[in-house]
Each structure stands twice: as structure tokens, then as C-alpha cells.
Amino acid sequence: MRNSHIRTKLLLIILIFSLIVISLSSCTAQDTKSVLFDESGSYGKLYTIYNTGASGTSVFANLLQENGFTVSKIDNGPLTPEILEDHDVVVMMFPYRNYTDQEINYLIEYVSSGGGLLLVGNPWGVEDGDSNSIYNKIANDFGANFAYNVLVVDPNENIGLSNFIKVTDIVSNPLTSNINEIYYMQGTYLSNPGCSTVVITSGKDSWADNLFLTPEGYSQNNQLRESNETRGPLPLYSAMEYGKGKIVFTGSAASFTNLYIYRSNGWKLGLNSVNWLSNNSIPSEYKTAGVFSLSLGDLGYMVSGTILLAIFIIIGLFLILKQEKKVELSRVIKTIKNWKYYVLMGFNLLFTILGAIMFFPVNLILFDRTQFLYYDPYFGYALIITGLLFLLFNGIILFNIIFRERIPAKYNYFNMGLLLFFAGFTIFMGSLFSFPLMEIFTIGSLILLVPSVVNYWIIHGHGYDLIIEGKEFNRLAKLSVKTLPYELHALYQDAIYLGEGGFGRVYRAKTLEGNDVAIKIPKSFDKRAEKIFISEVSNWSQLEHPNIVKLYNFKILPIPYIEMEYCEGSLEHGKKPLDESIKIIYESANGLSYAHGKNIIHGDVKTSNIMSHNGVYKVSDWGLSKMTTGESVTLSGATPQYAAPEQISHEFGKSDERTDIYQLGIVFYELVTGQLPFEGEMAVVYGSILTSDPVPPSHINPQAQLVEPIIMKCLNKIKKERYNSMEQLILELEDYLKPGDETILLEKDDE
CATH class of the missing domain: 1.10.510.10 (Transferase(Phosphotransferase) domain 1)
Known part of the structure; x- marks a missing residue:
């Protein structure tokens, strides 16, 4: 009955927590203007609103929400009028998939009917489609054109890297309100602004650096100013009205990503743009925001799912360990073959090495800023913490298997819980990180469960102690007949030899707590004695009755012995x-x-x-x-x-x-x-x-x-x-x- 009350309370706590998180995730800002991030064509996992990595746009999305907008996303096409009409502004961060002509027509109709479009691009190369890139195709349909195969560089105004330039040529405009300069990060430029009004232009010493294809098939610039390259000033940011709606064009997605967004006024430029596109007045001040918010989109559900998974795993571990403690003495034990013991040892060692390979080397990429597609220190920290815990638990298990010939069930269950949680974490929270192949870690974590499952099977088939056939019983040959073995002196005191039966010698002793017990030690060390000992403790440990002598404990190490209820005699x-x-x-x-x-x-x-x-x-x-x-x-x-x-x-x-x-x-x-x-x-x-x-x-x-x-x-x-x-x-x-x-x-x- 008491356990039932505890379970009921736990379920109520989980339910209340879920309701809090769900209500938090569903709360909206005071303003009803809605912004939709179209991620159906995002470049891999980059520029997505949940991505907290260097190239994620979670900060930009959180900024919009913190300053009065509701934010949502679509990550599966196609775009339809029903989806578009529910939102005031659509943000397209370097769209990369092949949008159909019908989808683009829907987008044109959406803007013509009063919607706002923030079209954010990035430099691209020959391998991405030249001027026929999907991103440029969308811009063309609104009368603008971006240069392809180029990067904007400026030797006089760069800020450490040639494609990070400081821009001060800014036209007074609602989009540039309260902005005197920006850093334009890794951007391209508008070769034809069309009917749009250019509000930000690069300096006269800038130029468009042509790209060339590397042997690996990727475009790269040489950062050398050549005579055939277009020189500045170059249009970088423009806006236009289109029908009843509005459009903003820019070629620097990096200016809106987490790594760079607060390094200049790019974040204010983004907020100004969305306010202008949604027909809001431009505020004089904005609130800042962090990279993570439970109330962003359905992120609250993802976090609550992860926390509930952790709670269930913790409760499961608690109940399992509690049950294990009860059945430890009643666990069936059985000798294990030498070859099986060494296979078990090698199996655990092999998967420990595989785990180390999975969790650690990848951090060389995740912490390397030059790896644009993979740089994500947050995920690196998660991998390092999980990897260290995995090695700790596996190290304890290996140490016990090798040196104590025992499988510590507690740490085996800890390892299973850790890996199950990490697999669930990568499923629920994988969208927060830039690493594009999160499935590797989901599947890898489940594969690393294999030795834990094997250990569990061995425990249930052979017991916690790995009784290698004959090995432990060989020690009995060296024992004195009438003296309690020295290996047990630390556990018992005042030992008295009582006698021996067919298979064992019996001693009366006191435990360290002062309780009288009888100690039975096998007196022979042949296969038959080993079999009898295993059978005795395996069956006896399951019996608890007033008319059966109580078995208190048994051990295989340091020597095989049984601790039982002391009786006056037979x-x-x-x-x-x-x-x-x-x-x-x-x-x-x-x-x-x-x-x-x-x-x-x-x-x-x-x-x-x-x-x-x-x-x-x-x-x-x-x-x-x-x-x-x-x-x-x-x-x-x-x-x-x-x-x-x-x-x-x-x-x-x-x-x-x-x-x-x-x-x-x-x-x-x-x-x-x-x-x-x-x-x-x-x-x-x-x-x-x-x-x-x-x-x-x-x-x-x-x-x-x-x-x-x-x-x-x-x-x-x-x-x-x-x-x-x-x-x-x-x-x-x-x-x-x-x-x-x-x-x-x-x-x-x-x-």
C-alpha cells in the first residue's frame, strides 16, 4: 500500500511538471504578430531556430519572441497558402531545396496580399548552382539578383578576417533606425537590386573576390584583389514594397547567427526589418535574449520530454536497485567457464574503447571554429560529460571483472540508464545542435548498450560473482583445519572451530556488530565440492522460514564461505x-x-x-x-x-x-x-x-x-x-x- 502511495505521488509530480512546461511553451507574447521561419529548405541543420550552435539562429528567434512576436517554424514542405496566411512575416534563411514554381507563386501571392518576406542569403559557389541557385531564383522572381561565386572583402575595414567587414555607409531608413555601423559577416552582394531601395552599401575599397573550385569540388576565394573583380561600393541590404506587402533582401545569413549576432548591430537590423515587414513602428530600444528559451515554438515539449525521460530512468533505476538489493541473496549462482569469463572481459573492454572513440575524437571538429558545418561547443560539452561518465561506469565494471571477478550490477544499471538517456536526448534535443549526423550518436548509444545487456544476462545466469570453474576453490587446499582463514578475520571475531561434516568445516563467530553466526567453509576443492557449494547457496538463498536455518550471506571471494544462523547443535x-x-x-x-x-x-x-x-x-x-x-x-x-x-x-x-x-x-x-x-x-x-x-x-x-x-x-x-x-x-x-x-x-x- 505504501509503495502505491509513493508511485501515485511521483505520477502527480510528473503531471504537474508537464503542465508547467507545456503552459510555459504555449505562452505567447503580448503582440500577436506572427513570424514563420521556413526551414524546409535550410542548408542542412544550419540557420534553424532551435540550433544553439555557432551557426544556429536560436538567438535571433528568441530576440523576436522577447520583443513581442510569436515565432514558429516549418521544416517540411511544401509551402501552401494555408500555411503562409497564418503569419505576418516569413523568414527564409538561405533556402537551399528545390522549391516548385507553384510554391514560389504562393510566396509571391502571399507578399502581394500584405505579407512580409525577409530573404536572407549566403555566399554560394558553382557547386550550388551558380546564378540559378534556389535562393537567387526566389530573389529573381521579385526583380532582384544576387551575385554568385563571390564574397565581399575589404582590406581597410575588415575585423580580423577578410570576409568580416565593417560597414558604415548606411542610409537613414526605418530598417537602419538607431544603427550607425554594422559588421557584414561572410556575405555576398546584390548585383541588381531591382526596384528595391539599398540602405546599406560596402565601402569603395571593397571588392567581390571570385571563387574557384578546389580539387575536392568546393568553391574557395583566394583573397587577392584582381583586375577582373567587381569593386565597391556594393549594395548589401535593400528593401522594397511589393503589392500590399514588403520584402527585405540581404546576403549575409551569418550576421543573424548565434556566433556573430551580438558582435555588432546586426541583431537590431534584423529586428528593425521584421518590425517594418509586419507594419509595426520601430522601437527606440530592444530587449536582448539568450540562445535558449523554453517558450520558443514547441521547444518546451522537447525539453519536457527529455526531463520526463530522465525522471522515468531515475525512478526505474531506483526501483531496480531496490529490487536487486532484496533479491541479491536469492540470486541463482553458477560457475562460469574460463573461456566465457575471458570473452566477457574482452567484450567489455572492446566496447569501452568503442565508447571512447564515439564520444571524444569528434570534439576536435566540434571545437574547431574553422569547421563551419560542425562547430558546436555546446554539443561537445554534452559529449565530453556523457563520455566521462560512460568511461567511469565502464571502468568500474572492468576493474571488478578483471581484479575482483565480479559484475557490479549497480554500475551496470547506471551505464544502461546513461546510454538510454543520451539516446533519448539526441532524439528529443538533437535539433539544438549543429552536428548534422545526430543519428550516429543515437544509434551508437544503443549499440553501446550491448555489453550492459550481456552483463545483465550473465548476472541472472551466473550471479554477481564470477565463479570461474575450480579457481576459487583451489585456495581451500591451503587453509588450516581448525583456524578461521585469515581472509575472514576482518569480518568476524572470536571464531571457534565446531567441527566438520561431509563437505565443510563449521565455525562459530561473531560479526562486527556482535551477532553470533555460523561460518561454513568447504573443506575440499574438487569439482564435486564446488558443485555442491554452488547448488547449496543458490537454492538455500531462496528459503526463509522459521523451520529452515537462515542463510545470512555467502561469498566466493576472498574464499568460498557461507554465513548462516547459529544453532546450538544438530x-x-x-x-x-x-x-x-x-x-x-x-x-x-x-x-x-x-x-x-x-x-x-x-x-x-x-x-x-x-x-x-x-x-x-x-x-x-x-x-x-x-x-x-x-x-x-x-x-x-x-x-x-x-x-x-x-x-x-x-x-x-x-x-x-x-x-x-x-x-x-x-x-x-x-x-x-x-x-x-x-x-x-x-x-x-x-x-x-x-x-x-x-x-x-x-x-x-x-x-x-x-x-x-x-x-x-x-x-x-x-x-x-x-x-x-x-x-x-x-x-x-x-x-x-x-x-x-x-x-x-x-x-x-x-x-
Whole structure:
């Protein structure tokens, strides 16, 4: 119920946060004038309103919104009258796709009917279509023409780079209000302004530098003033009225991009132009804006989607880690082959290297300003942070695999969460960055998940500790018999050697918290001991019942050992009072019944495996236990005198829950008679188990006549003649218990 309340609160928080972000993203400025950025023909991902990179125009879009305009975009054609008529101004930043004649006619009709068009270009070359460039084709249809194959340069007025020129020849005009100079960045010029009015002109020492094709097929200028090149002054910025509408022409898209927009008055020129195009009066002052705004377009939805993804991943990690903590002891463990261990190690190392290659070398381009198409330090920072976290988590995983032979599940899940978030981040927020191939990082992040998925599969198939066949158990050969190994001295104190059984030595010790526990360490180091240890902890860790000795912990490193509940001792061989015998069998049957409910068969029930603690009897030592899946299993290795017929010969079928019933019947027989049903040499014992009936208990102890039918039914050689389940045996035994206090009722009512 408590978890349900927590989940409800989390969902409410997420819902409230979503509503806040959505309302923020949908809020509009006081002015209703609407500006549409046509990005259906943008040059790659450049000059787009969400792009926060150097060549993005997010600052320009934010400036418009901050100063009273609503801003939206269209990134898929075609342009239609229905799209255009909803907006007062259309901004085209260096349109690059092939607009159809019909789309251009729609654009002409839109302007003629009163719309405004800000046509912003950029230098282009032969490879972009010469004078037939789409950008120039649109300008031609309005009677203007831009020069192609050129850049404007001015040796006297450049500002560090020859194509960044300072311009002061500015005509007084609403477009140039409050502007005395601008920096014209990487621009071309109007070779024919047509009917438009030129308001900004380059200086007389400027010229148009011709471009030439490089061997790679790109246009480049030589920055040399040659006699055949056009000289200034050159028209750079012009405006005209067209029908009921207006148009502004300029050839410098860079002047409106984030990298340069505040370096001069270009941002004011842009705002003046949009105000003039929308028939607004030109303000005397403007507000500035940053590169990022949640209320710009549908950016709020993109950000909220990213944040919700992060919240879901964090909640998912919290719930997974919480669940992992609960099931850590119950995790099935299994030895791993040497070759599989080395493949796992190499696999994680390989993908760590691939991750480093994906996240870091690309930053040489992202931080290089000369890489016009790729320069984007913001995305570089995102890659570096993600890459460092990826290497941190993978480094911890690799260190544990190599030096501790363990997979740290927590960091494996952290890595999965990180990569899933980054993949989602590139999907939701990829439009904010200039890098044109964002899909590389989306797909790459998902590919880097592969080793985490493999690690998860190994954890669920083999456990957290990588138990390499034989390796950890080889250390046991060097251990002293009666002394707690020095590797455990830091964990336990006051250790006392108690003795040893068939497969392990047992010590009593105190934990650092002062709790009494029993420590069991395998005494041999062969394959059989390894198999028994793995089986024991794998099955035992799933059992928690008052009549089963509690398994507190187990480790493979530094040596294999089990930490379990300390019990005063096990049952001793010999005769017990009848009431105590019934109590022992009843409580043991309850523990075994619980195990059967978990599909676990003990397979080695005997007096030495039944412990007592504070007057409660508990079943211990699950080394020969087996998991069942609805079918019978093969159980071998049981103590001969306690073995069931089916454990000796397949003629009696395979082992199942009724095998434990048979063995518990032998314990019952021993408790009431003081001796085993079959004794002698192993061959004699096995022969008797398969062919002979035991002497009835009442012939040895007349008091045993009361429970003799129960014992003999348990010891039936035919499985189907025994009790079908431990629950049936428990119900039968309850007839001998007083109601309520579970004390023994030795006399039954005569019927």
C-alpha cells in the first residue's frame, strides 16, 4: 500500500511538471504578430531556430519572441497558402531545396496580399548552382539578383578576417533606425537590386573576390584583389514594397547567427526589418535574449520530454536497485567457464574503447571554429560529460571483472540508464545542435548498450560473482583445519572451530556488530565440492522460514564461505521421547513443505541436518538440493542409510518431493526406536532399502505403535503409496498436537 502511495505521488509530480512546461511553451507574447521561419529548405541543420550552435539562429528567434512576436517554424514542405496566411512575416534563411514554381507563386501571392518576406542569403559557389541557385531564383522572381561565386572583402575595414567587414555607409531608413555601423559577416552582394531601395552599401575599397573550385569540388576565394573583380561600393541590404506587402533582401545569413549576432548591430537590423515587414513602428530600444528559451515554438515539449525521460530512468533505476538489493541473496549462482569469463572481459573492454572513440575524437571538429558545418561547443560539452561518465561506469565494471571477478550490477544499471538517456536526448534535443549526423550518436548509444545487456544476462545466469570453474576453490587446499582463514578475520571475531561434516568445516563467530553466526567453509576443492557449494547457496538463498536455518550471506571471494544462523547443535543419534520426536518431525516437515513450495527438494534429510535453536527445529545443509520444474529430478550423493529407493535405482522412478518424505520417515523411525531401519555395509544397506521392509517400530519400542502407520507410510518403497505431499504428512501429524499450543497429544480418542 505504501509503495502505491509513493508511485501515485511521483505520477502527480510528473503531471504537474508537464503542465508547467507545456503552459510555459504555449505562452505567447503580448503582440500577436506572427513570424514563420521556413526551414524546409535550410542548408542542412544550419540557420534553424532551435540550433544553439555557432551557426544556429536560436538567438535571433528568441530576440523576436522577447520583443513581442510569436515565432514558429516549418521544416517540411511544401509551402501552401494555408500555411503562409497564418503569419505576418516569413523568414527564409538561405533556402537551399528545390522549391516548385507553384510554391514560389504562393510566396509571391502571399507578399502581394500584405505579407512580409525577409530573404536572407549566403555566399554560394558553382557547386550550388551558380546564378540559378534556389535562393537567387526566389530573389529573381521579385526583380532582384544576387551575385554568385563571390564574397565581399575589404582590406581597410575588415575585423580580423577578410570576409568580416565593417560597414558604415548606411542610409537613414526605418530598417537602419538607431544603427550607425554594422559588421557584414561572410556575405555576398546584390548585383541588381531591382526596384528595391539599398540602405546599406560596402565601402569603395571593397571588392567581390571570385571563387574557384578546389580539387575536392568546393568553391574557395583566394583573397587577392584582381583586375577582373567587381569593386565597391556594393549594395548589401535593400528593401522594397511589393503589392500590399514588403520584402527585405540581404546576403549575409551569418550576421543573424548565434556566433556573430551580438558582435555588432546586426541583431537590431534584423529586428528593425521584421518590425517594418509586419507594419509595426520601430522601437527606440530592444530587449536582448539568450540562445535558449523554453517558450520558443514547441521547444518546451522537447525539453519536457527529455526531463520526463530522465525522471522515468531515475525512478526505474531506483526501483531496480531496490529490487536487486532484496533479491541479491536469492540470486541463482553458477560457475562460469574460463573461456566465457575471458570473452566477457574482452567484450567489455572492446566496447569501452568503442565508447571512447564515439564520444571524444569528434570534439576536435566540434571545437574547431574553422569547421563551419560542425562547430558546436555546446554539443561537445554534452559529449565530453556523457563520455566521462560512460568511461567511469565502464571502468568500474572492468576493474571488478578483471581484479575482483565480479559484475557490479549497480554500475551496470547506471551505464544502461546513461546510454538510454543520451539516446533519448539526441532524439528529443538533437535539433539544438549543429552536428548534422545526430543519428550516429543515437544509434551508437544503443549499440553501446550491448555489453550492459550481456552483463545483465550473465548476472541472472551466473550471479554477481564470477565463479570461474575450480579457481576459487583451489585456495581451500591451503587453509588450516581448525583456524578461521585469515581472509575472514576482518569480518568476524572470536571464531571457534565446531567441527566438520561431509563437505565443510563449521565455525562459530561473531560479526562486527556482535551477532553470533555460523561460518561454513568447504573443506575440499574438487569439482564435486564446488558443485555442491554452488547448488547449496543458490537454492538455500531462496528459503526463509522459521523451520529452515537462515542463510545470512555467502561469498566466493576472498574464499568460498557461507554465513548462516547459529544453532546450538544438530540432532544426535539415538532414541527420543515420543512427544519430542513428533515435534521434531512436525517442525521439520513444515520447513520442507515451504521449500517444496519453492520447487526445491532437499535430497539429504537426516538427523545431522536438523538443527535446534531456542527450542525450534530447523532444516539445514542444502548442498544436495535440486530445483524442480514440475518434473522429477535425479538426486544423488545422499547418505546411504537415509537414501530413498529412487535415489539408488531408477526402477523406482526419479526423485521428487516424496523423496524427502521417505528420508524424513527414516529420521522419524530413528527418533522413536533409537536405530536406523537398515544398517550394515553399504551394499547390504542398499540391498535392504530396495528389497526389504523395515522392522515395524513398535517391535522395538511399543510406544511407537501410535505413530507407526505414519512412519511405515513414509517408508513405502513405492512413491505413490507414500504421502503425496508434505502437507498431507503435516495434517496427519496435527492429530497428535493439542490445538493452539502445538504440544503433543499422545492419546487419541477411541472411536
